[in-house]
Amino acid sequence: MFHHRSSVARVAACVGVTERTVRKWRDRFLEAGVAGLYDRPRSGRPPRFGPEQRCEVIALACDAPANYGFEGQTLWTYDTLTDAVRRTLGLPMSRSSIWRTLEQNALRPHRVRMWLHSPTRTSSRR
Secondary structure, eight states: OOOTTOOHHHHHHHHTSOHHHHHHHHHHHHHHGGGGGSOOOOOSOOOSSOHHHHHHHHHHHTSOGGGGTOTTOOSOOHHHHHHHIIIIIOOOOOHHHHHHHHHHTTOOTTSOOOOOOOOOOOSOOO
């Protein structure tokens, strides 16, 4: 462990980061305590679709395509899912945005694996 008087160079070498990184986190801790160690807001465009809308997309993707006018289709494709999101939910969500939403939640509705169990025989053989 480190003593509170350990040098920046020693801490950086032991932890495997640069001295600049050690100074940054030390200064943030001295300025704000433990709260200073949490991520700060980052720049960038705010998300276009909120969590509620993304949950609606996930719910739709977990349902059968036939329930949304895609008769005879047992699995979603990203194109049909994009069409269903636009028509049903009224969201102008792009195909790539739908892909990211599903990917972030480990969902792959176009890659469903199915299997059948054979019924067990309860009657005795003769």
